[in-house]
Each structure stands twice: as C-alpha cells, then as structure tokens.
Amino acid sequence: MRVAIVGGGVAGILTANYLAMRLREEIRDKKAEILLISERDKLLYEPGLLYLIFNKLEEKDITKELKYLLDPSVKLIVDRAEKLDLENRKIKTKSNEFDYDYLVIATGSRIVPEEIPGLVQYGDWFYNLDGAKRLREKLSRFKEGKVVVSVMGIPHKCPVAPIEVTFLLHEFFKIHNVRDNIELVYTYPINRVFTLGNVSELVEKMFEERNIETRTFFNPVEVKEGKIITLEGEEESFDLLIAIPPHKGSQLIIDSGLSDDGWVPTDKFTLEVKGYDNVFALGDTTDLPVSKAGSVAHFQAEVLAENLSAEIKGLPPTARYFGKAVCFIETSFSEATYIWFDYETPPTFVKPNRFTHWMKIAYNRMFWLTARGVL
Amino acid sequence: MIVDARGSYCPGPLMELMKAIKKAPVGEIIEVLSSDASSAKDIPEWVKKAGHELVEVKEEKGYWRIVVRKVK
Numbered sequence: 001m002r003v004a005i006v007g008g009g010v011a012g013i014l015t016a017n018y019l020a021m022r023l024r025e026e027i028r029d030k031k032a033e034i035l036l037i038s039e040r041d042k043l044l045y046e047p048g049l050l051y052l053i054f055n056k057l058e059e060k061d062i063t064k065e066l067k068y069l070l071d072p073s074v075k076l077i078v079d080r081a082e083k084l085d086l087e088n089r090k091i092k093t094k095s096n097e098f099d100y101d102y103l104v105i106a107t108g109s110r111i112v113p114e115e116i117p118g119l120v121q122y123g124d125w126f127y128n129l130d131g132a133k134r135l136r137e138k139l140s141r142f143k144e145g146k147v148v149v150s151v152m153g154i155p156h157k158c159p160v161a162p163i164e165v166t167f168l169l170h171e172f173f174k175i176h177n178v179r180d181n182i183e184l185v186y187t188y189p190i191n192r193v194f195t196l197g198n199v200s201e202l203v204e205k206m207f208e209e210r211n212i213e214t215r216t217f218f219n220p221v222e223v224k225e226g227k228i229i230t231l232e233g234e235e236e237s238f239d240l241l242i243a244i245p246p247h248k249g250s251q252l253i254i255d256s257g258l259s260d261d262g263w264v265p266t267d268k269f270t271l272e273v274k275g276y277d278n279v280f281a282l283g284d285t286t287d288l289p290v291s292k293a294g295s296v297a298h299f300q301a302e303v304l305a306e307n308l309s310a311e312i313k314g315l316p317p318t319a320r321y322f323g324k325a326v327c328f329i330e331t332s333f334s335e336a337t338y339i340w341f342d343y344e345t346p347p348t349f350v351k352p353n354r355f356t357h358w359m360k361i362a363y364n365r366m367f368w369l370t371a372r373g374v375l
Numbered sequence: 376m377i378v379d380a381r382g383s384y385c386p387g388p389l390m391e392l393m394k395a396i397k398k399a400p401v402g403e404i405i406e407v408l409s410s411d412a413s414s415a416k417d418i419p420e421w422v423k424k425a426g427h428e429l430v431e432v433k434e435e436k437g438y439w440r441i442v443v444r445k446v447k
C-alpha cells in the first residue's frame with residue numbers, strides 16, 4: 001500500500017510523521033510505504049514572519065530542512081507535482097511519475113499579489129519570506145506618515161494575523177517614540193473588522209483605544225503610487241501599504257481540474273475529496289469553512305493519520321474532524337489572547353494577558369516538535 | 376448571470392458577488408443564491424455602499440435569492 005502525500009507544508013509533514021508512527025510494523029514488513037512529494041526542501045514556520053518584521057526572530061529560527069523533520073521511514077521526493085490523475089491513481093511530477101493507493105493533497109495556499117494591479121510595485125506584505133524581509137527594512141526607517149494595513153481578499157492564511165500586525169505596529173511605533181507622527185489605518189473587505197462577530201467587537205474596541213482607524217467594505221482593485229482604489233469607488237492614500245494579498249490554492253489543483261480557484265472540494269468530517277474514497281485533502285488547500293491556519297492542519301492531520309492507518313490495517317476509520325481551530329492573538333509585545341472554535345462552537349476568549357503571550361513565544365520554539373509529530 | 380454560492384458560509388457569497396461584479400458589464404443583472412441567512416443582510420448593505428442597485432431579496436426553499444444590477 002502506497003500513501004503519497006503531495007505538499008511539504010505543515011499539513012503534509014505532520015500527516016507523514018503521524019502515519020509513520022502508526023504504521024511502523026507495516027512499513028518494516030514492506031506492506032506500507034509513505035511518499036512525500038514536496039517542491040521545497042525546507043519548511044518555513046510562517047507564524048514567525050510576524051516576529052521577523054519586528055526583528056524578534058531571524059530566518060534561521062523559522063526555517064528547517066525537511067530531512068531533519070521527517071521520520072526516517074518517510075521517502076522524501078523533492079520535485080514539483082504537475083498533474084494529479086485521480087482516475088488512474090497517478091501523480092506526474094516534473095521529472096517522474098508515481099502510482100499510489102491513497103493520495104493526500106496538502107498543497108496549501110499561496111499569495112497572488114500580481115492579481116491586484118500595482119500591488120507588487122507599490123505595496124508590501126509579510127506573508128512570505130522575501131516580502132517580510134523587505135518590510136522589515138522599510139519599517140526600520142519609517143518615522144512618520146500613514147500606514148495602511150489592508151486585507152485584500154477572503155479567505156487568506158491566518159485570519160487574525162492582520163489584526164495582530166496592526167496591534168504590534170502600534171506598539172513598535174510607540175516604543176520608538178514616533179506613534180504621534182503616524183496615522184495607522186486597518187481595512188477589511190466586509191462590514192466589520194473580522195469575519196466572526198464577537199471577535200470583531202473586541203478588536204474594534206481595542207483599535208479605538210489605540211487610535212487605529214478602520215475602513216470596512218473596503219475591497220482594493222488597484223494600487224497606484226501612494227493610493228489604493230476600491231471596488232466601492234473610494235480612494236485611500238498611504239505612505240506605507242502593508243497588504244494581505246489575495247490568496248489562491250496551488251496551480252496543481254487548477255491544472256488537475258479539481259477546481260477553478262485551487263480549493264479542493266473536501267468532506268468536512270472525513271476530509272475525503274468529494275467523489276473519491278482513496279483521496280484526502282487537508283490544510284489550507286481545502287474548501288472547508290475553517291481558518292487557513294497551521295493549527296487546523298495539525299488537528300486535521302491527527303484525524304487523517306488515524307483513519308488512513310486504520311484502513312491500511314483493515315480496521316474501521318472512526319476519527320472525524322469537527323472544525324477545531326485554535327489561534328493565538330498577540331495584542332502587544334507582552335500580552336496575547338487566544339480563540340478556539342469549531343463548526344458548532346463560536347469562539348470565546350480570555351482577557352489579553354502575559355501568560356498567553358509567553359505560551360505563544362514558547363510555541364514558536366516548540367513548533368519544531370509539532371512538525372516532528374512529537375507534540 | 377447566476378452566482379450559486381449555496382453551501383458557502385459568510386462571507387463567501389458576498390466575496391463571490393464581488394468577483395462577479397468586477398467582471399460583469401454595466402447594466403448586467405447578477406443573481407446570488409446563498410444558503411447563509413446573513414447574506415440577506417450583508418449583501419444589500421454592500422450593494423448600497425458600492426452604489427449598485429438591489430433589485431430583489433427573496434427567501435426560497437432553504438436559500439436566499441438576492442438580485443443585483445451593476446450600475447457603474
């Protein structure tokens with residue numbers, strides 16, 4: 001039995017490691033084999049980008065080579081998958097072709113700033129490593145003017161990161177005694193500052209206390225030098241634009257005819273790809289109504305590994321994913337809160353406090369244990 | 376033009392409508408079908424702010440039909 005996992009992000013690596021632990025004997029007896037096909041040989045811990053732009057973490061702290069993270073029994077193939085042929089159970093990569101018995105699609109999501117004219121030229125972002133490094137440089141020199149943090153599409157990775165970066169910018173400028181010279185504006189596509197109502201209320205209040213302005217129903221269609229133009233017909237000027245660019249799924253999903261936008265039609269409880277009982281999807285690539293978050297990928301990987309290993313052993317796959325998500329929300333450099341929620345339970349939160357912030361800082365280091373399947 | 380966003384959750388249907396509006400010619404009628412009740416409130420609010428015309432909001436069996444005309 002060969003399980004092929006495509007995508008070496010959090011979702012793919014965790015699934016591979018959990019499966020390897022559950023299928024030790026089968027792998028040793030050559031009854032099972034786990035392949036991980038990844039176009040990159042490193043894992044980037046994306047939540048660390050939020051700290052990198054404020055010089056709190058470095059590139060070396062947030063990247064590790066896959067070969068050090070994966071269980072030795074997982075076969076790593078560093079290659080780009082170009083076509084998934086679900087009918088014939090084949091994966092075509094740039095330089096090879098693989099058969100599979102079970103396929104796990106974990107190709108994540110990516111930013112597509114080029115979809116908004118002018119954004120690449122005039123905007124900045126911290127949603128990938130290059131963008132974050134550029135932004136760090138600009139922030140280190142920014143002393144006065146107008147900063148706009150603009151969410152340019154939903155869904156995007158880590159729904160709370162734009163809120164966190166806005167809180168942290170406020171404090172960063174305060175520490176450097178320039179906050180009074182800076183206008184800070186946050187924009188969001190819908191009629192409130194976040195998708196979930198009660199989180200919105202809390203954040204709106206905290207923004208007000210910090211003199212952070214908001215614009216809602218704000219959907220950029222073009223960026224020109226120093227100004228954003230929206231679908232609603234408004235304009236907003238800026239000196240520094242920190243965009244959360246639009247997101248898409250992997251080109252592989254589109255090229256394989258699984259969907260037009262790269263989000264894979266997935267069963268919300270079993271994670272089966274609709275129409276195929278031997279193909280599964282998890283992490284950012286699914287079309288599920290859950291956050292595109294590493295924590296979601298983590299909880300889904302637990303469910304998927306339990307079920308897939310049961311099937312391979314001839315046992316009933318009993319685990320179900322109920323939409324569990326956990327997100328820390330840094331509200332300053334010394335305090336944080338967190339929300340957890342699932343398909344049925346709306347989020348609740350605690351008052352921002354130091355302990356939750358310490359937990360997050362500790363998790364930034366402990367993440368590598370999660371990636372190895374230990375934590 | 377019909378945007379069938381049934382099965383998608385807030386703010387999915389509104390984001391789908393925005394995508395359609397960007398592509399449609401002025402004067403085009405766009406019908407959004409949504410099974411998420413909050414669309415019946417959020418979409419008309421956005422249509423008003425963006426300066427388009429709300430033609431109809433109607434509850435069908437198990438979903439909402441929201442009809443919008445692109446004005447500019």
Ligand SMILES: Cc1cc2nc3c(=O)[nH]c(=O)nc-3n(C[C@H](O)[C@H](O)[C@H](O)COP(=O)(O)OP(=O)(O)OC[C@H]3O[C@@H](n4cnc5c(N)ncnc54)[C@H](O)[C@@H]3O)c2cc1C
Nearest residue numbers: 007009010011039046047081108158283284292293294295
């Ligand atoms: C700034 C920022 C802050 C964040 N903060 C948090 C946080 O605090 N908490 C949290 O839970 N989440 C956070 N996230 C979100 C989290 O990082 C993502 O949800 C998570 O990485 C998703 O994992 P994934 O494996 O599904 O996808 P990805 O990490 O996108 O991985 C997909 C992998 O598949 C590979 N791939 C794609 N196509 C192919 C192909 N054709 N062939 C081979 N390989 C392919 C990609 O190269 C990539 O390595 C944050 C994200 C960002 C950007």
